[in-house]
Amino acid sequence: MSSQEDRFKPYTRNSIKNAPQWKFLDTDQQQAVLAISQVLPFRVNAYVLDELIDWSNIPDDPIFRLTFPHRDMLPSAEYEALCSLESGESRETGAALVRNIRLGMNPHPAGQLTHNVPHVNGVPIKGLQHKYKETVLFFPSAGQTCHAYCTFCFRWPQFVGMSELKFDAKDAASLVDYLKEQPHVTDVLITGGDPMVMNTKSLAGYIEPLLIPELSHIQNIRIGTKSVAYWPQRFVSDADADDLLRLFEKVVKAGKNLALMGHYNHPAELRTPIAQLAVRRIVATGATLRLQAPLIRHINENPQDWAELWTTGVKLGAIPYYMFIERDTGPRNYFEVPLAQAYEIFRKAYQQVSGLARTVRGPSMSAHPGKVVIDGIVELGGEKVFALQFLQARNPDWVRRPFYARYDAQATWFDQLRPAFAEDKFFFEDDVPPGHPGILLPTGLHHAPAPSARHATDLIAVTS
Numbered sequence: 486m487s488s489q490e491d492r493f494k495p496y497t498r499n500s501i502k503n504a505p506q507w508k509f510l511d512t513d514q515q516q517a518v519l520a521i522s523q524v525l526p527f528r529v530n531a532y533v534l535d536e537l538i539d540w541s542n543i544p545d546d547p548i549f550r551l552t553f554p555h556r557d558m559l560p561s562a563e564y565e566a567l568c569s570l571e572s573g574e575s576r577e578t579g580a581a582l583v584r585n586i587r588l589g590m591n592p593h594p595a596g597q598l599t600h601n602v603p604h605v606n607g608v609p610i611k612g613l614q615h616k617y618k619e620t621v622l623f624f625p626s627a628g629q630t631c632h633a634y635c636t637f638c639f640r641w642p643q644f645v646g647m648s649e650l651k652f653d654a655k656d657a658a659s660l661v662d663y664l665k666e667q668p669h670v671t672d673v674l675i676t677g678g679d680p681m682v683m684n685t686k687s688l689a690g691y692i693e694p695l696l697i698p699e700l701s702h703i704q705n706i707r708i709g710t711k712s713v714a715y716w717p718q719r720f721v722s723d724a725d726a727d728d729l730l731r732l733f734e735k736v737v738k739a740g741k742n743l744a745l746m747g748h749y750n751h752p753a754e755l756r757t758p759i760a761q762l763a764v765r766r767i768v769a770t771g772a773t774l775r776l777q778a779p780l781i782r783h784i785n786e787n788p789q790d791w792a793e794l795w796t797t798g799v800k801l802g803a804i805p806y807y808m809f810i811e812r813d814t815g816p817r818n819y820f821e822v823p824l825a826q827a828y829e830i831f832r833k834a835y836q837q838v839s840g841l842a843r844t845v846r847g848p849s850m851s852a853h854p855g856k857v858v859i860d861g862i863v864e865l866g867g868e869k870v871f872a873l874q875f876l877q878a879r880n881p882d883w884v885r886r887p888f889y890a891r892y893d894a895q896a897t898w899f900d901q902l903r904p905a906f907a908e909d910k911f912f913f914e915d916d917v918p919p920g921h922p923g924i925l926l927p928t929g930l931h932h933a934p935a936p937s938a939r940h941a942t943d944l945i946a947v948t949s
């Protein structure tokens with residue numbers, strides 16, 4: 486099925502000038518791409534350029550915003566400094582500037598690098614994260630890139646060569662050894678980057694070891710992927726697309742639930758015939774495909790877009806899963822939406838869809854203590870509050886316990902919320918899960934003024 490046109494053709498900072506569409510960007514837009522891509526990852530491909538971006542609508546086209554950097558993603562002083570680098574600062578000065586800007590963007594949100602890595606005999610296991618009791622995340626080294634990069638990417642340090650902030654595993658051996666000792670783990674999430682950048686043979690090398698009888702407790706194998714949106718050819722016309730589908734069938738036949746966690750930011754990503762065919766081919770293998778994405782300013786603030794995404798997905802056989810809140814990392818100031826607005830956008834979208842699309846949950850924050858969903862904005866005892874609960878938590882006992890935070894129209898992340906009703910802490914702050922050495926909370930979770938959006942990286946341990 487493959488043809489010349491179907492071959493994957495990426496463009497990076499070094500080659501984007503060769504893309505036929507480069508001439509559609511005006512000088513300022515071109516400068517923004519070249520300046521900001523010194524700090525943040527930039528990669529796009531011919532399918533995104535040819536099929537997904539409406540060039541008559543740039544710079545406001547959502548997929549253009551999703552893939553092409555904008556100058557306002559950085560404070561103007563940083564932006565100007567990067568632009569002046571272009572015209573001849575020394576290499577050392579440039580490297581120092583780029584590094585400082587990166588370090589100011591909270592490169593390891595929710596403490597994931599330091600606090601979710603499991604240890605065996607005191608030695609950290611590279612490329613694994615184990616935050617929630619039943620789910621282990623696995624980062625195969627060959628899957629630590631994407632077919633195109635999102636401008637808001639929350640895993641951006643993985644792609645920019647900050648080697649001390651990279652976490653990946655060369656093979657599945659340590660994962661399998663770890664899982665054998667963890668009978669309560671039911672789910673493995675293979676993630677990146679995008680594991681679907683691997684060819685089928687390499688992917689099979691990571692997945693097939695999970696099918697052995699000693700790992701019968703692993704019921705669900707999840708794969709986090711953006712390929713369904715950025716390169717649906719992976720499931721349709723790539724040279725080994727059919728082999729990939731046979732691999733999916735093999736996993737299903739082995740008695741596992743194979744769930745693709747499809748990252749779709751906008752309904753435009755599901756409008757092309759090849760994207761729709763990809764969904765049909767995936768679900769025909771017996772695998773499931775779930776739709777999830779963060780809510781991002783400039784890209785998907787319109788409730789109608791979410792309703793279209795979920796409705797189209799259901800029609801094709803996919804399952805709406807999550808609307809997330811943009812994470813507290815990278816150029817978040819440019820992309821974040823206040824929690825109060827996010828709640829209203831979710832509600833308006835949810836009201837428009839049938840019960841089959843109401844499998845979706847949100848808006849949800851993947852914060853350090855767990856996944857916190859905003860259930861409502863209500864008035865209780867004369868106080869306007871956010872009604873919250875954990876959908877997932879470090880301590881399973883916290884899940885689905887309603888709790889309340891003072892209403893704050895400006896708040897954009899969990900660490901900016903304060904307990905309601907004059908409480909001095911949230912219920913979970915003194916609570917330490919059995920056998921857990923301590924709960925790690927962002928410094929000054931509520932005791933200090935809300936940290937500035939870009940610098941809340943310090944952590945303290947709260948122990949019993």
Ligand code: SF4
Nearest residue numbers: 631634635638678711
């Ligand atoms: S698909 Fe995910 S990991 Fe890849 S660039 Fe987008 S947000 Fe980042």
